[in-house]
Amino acid sequence: MLQVLASKLDSHLLTSLNACVRCGLCAESCVYYQASGDERMIPARKVELLGSIYKYYYRPQARLLPVISGARAINGRTVTEMIDLFFGACTGCGRCEPHCSIGVAIAHVNAVGRAMLSEAGLTPASLQSTVNAALETGNNMAIPTDEFVDTIRWMEEEMQDEISDTRARIPLDETDVNVLYTLNPREPKFFPLSISAMAKVFYAAGESWTLSTRMYDVTNYAFFSNHAAESRLIAERLRDEVFHLRAKTLVLAECGHGSRAFRWEAPNYLGHALPFETLTSVELIHRYITQKRIRLDGKRLKERITLHDPCNLVRSGGIIQEQRDIIHRIAEDFEEMTPHGADNLCCGGGGGQLAMSEYNERRLKIGELKADQIRKTGASIVITPCHNCVDQLSQLNFTYKLGVRIMTLAELVADALIFDQ
Numbered sequence: 001m002l003q004v005l006a007s008k009l010d011s012h013l014l015t016s017l018n019a020c021v022r023c024g025l026c027a028e029s030c031v032y033y034q035a036s037g038d039e040r041m042i043p044a045r046k047v048e049l050l051g052s053i054y055k056y057y058y059r060p061q062a063r064l065l066p067v068i069s070g071a072r073a074i075n076g077r078t079v080t081e082m083i084d085l086f087f088g089a090c091t092g093c094g095r096c097e098p099h100c101s102i103g104v105a106i107a108h109v110n111a112v113g114r115a116m117l118s119e120a121g122l123t124p125a126s127l128q129s130t131v132n133a134a135l136e137t138g139n140n141m142a143i144p145t146d147e148f149v150d151t152i153r154w155m156e157e158e159m160q161d162e163i164s165d166t167r168a169r170i171p172l173d174e175t176d177v178n179v180l181y182t183l184n185p186r187e188p189k190f191f192p193l194s195i196s197a198m199a200k201v202f203y204a205a206g207e208s209w210t211l212s213t214r215m216y217d218v219t220n221y222a223f224f225s226n227h228a229a230e231s232r233l234i235a236e237r238l239r240d241e242v243f244h245l246r247a248k249t250l251v252l253a254e255c256g257h258g259s260r261a262f263r264w265e266a267p268n269y270l271g272h273a274l275p276f277e278t279l280t281s282v283e284l285i286h287r288y289i290t291q292k293r294i295r296l297d298g299k300r301l302k303e304r305i306t307l308h309d310p311c312n313l314v315r316s317g318g319i320i321q322e323q324r325d326i327i328h329r330i331a332e333d334f335e336e337m338t339p340h341g342a343d344n345l346c347c348g349g350g351g352g353q354l355a356m357s358e359y360n361e362r363r364l365k366i367g368e369l370k371a372d373q374i375r376k377t378g379a380s381i382v383i384t385p386c387h388n389c390v391d392q393l394s395q396l397n398f399t400y401k402l403g404v405r406i407m408t409l410a411e412l413v414a415d416a417l418i419f420d421q
């Protein structure tokens, strides 16, 4: 753990560990503190925890007076607290950072804490088993390839029926295409209609595209455990599949952390810039609309609709306006949540929380804030371009009896497509 800390101690981290002025402004920005009122969950307290370990090992005088300095050694008690706060009380949503009066990189500090734990084999077993499934089988749900292919063929038939064209296809393992498209394994496992929704978008755009049977998983759960070698290995596999199929552009399915882990973090893992274009599906759909490659039945939706912004897309990726432009083309009655966009509240499903069942109660409790936001909009449909958010919002819908429909952006767009005959 100390080796990991040493390897991450650059000026960015050092400043964050030493700069907190205890103003408390970050407290209300965090869904964990807002929902619980528990002072241990204040973002600054998470920084303080790692800062106390730093002091113990890097400032000998602080070690001599631990009661005054707050310096703490790594031991069983500290590790238990680290696991509870870094894994169990932070989704890595990043909302606290712009709320900090002096710019402490709170989410980054938390991620370093996770990296120290994961390198020591202390990632919660529930999260590590999801990482292991991806490492061992190529997808985090361990879906066998024949089962995956059957689902794709089934969705292909559904699509052909719906658009009355037996030539409409969901291509598998085709080479020299423009687009290699990825999926969140939740799609073939639980939400196959979102696969045919995006296939309809590709069909309408006349795109040359394919899915891969070897590596289609857009997720990277090692990004959540922040294990360097494992997150790099998953990113390498996706990169290599683009090379293998000689695709021009990699398009990342609707998945906030998957988009961040590959589009923005993979160059760090891989040690080089991505040598091909990489886009999120939100950007691709937006591009199709602006280039007039797809046509939508404008303002066809009369029901009130709202949008949940995945933290990783808006705060890490700056993809804020594209999804709104798309929705405005389709929906007559669009009501934003308060707050929204770059200041949006995390739904509670990020940071690997959906995989860590031991924190389920906490996850649903912090999600109550999102449930209240949704209820206040009066919307009957909630759009979110992230399958992890879909899962959390669906559970919030059930728990807090919201009575709304949760849809991905591709599903909304597919329903509004105008197909040229």
Ligand code: SF4
Pocket (backbone or CB within 6 Å): 029, 030, 031, 032, 042, 043, 046, 089, 090, 091, 092, 093, 094, 095, 096, 097, 106, 107, 110, 346
């Ligand atoms: S990153 Fe999000 S969940 Fe984590 S401390 Fe900051 S506001 Fe709280």
Ligand code: SF4
Pocket (backbone or CB within 6 Å): 019, 020, 021, 022, 023, 024, 025, 026, 027, 043, 044, 047, 099, 100, 101, 102, 103, 104, 106
């Ligand atoms: S807002 Fe920043 S400086 Fe203030 S308590 Fe929080 S982390 Fe410390």
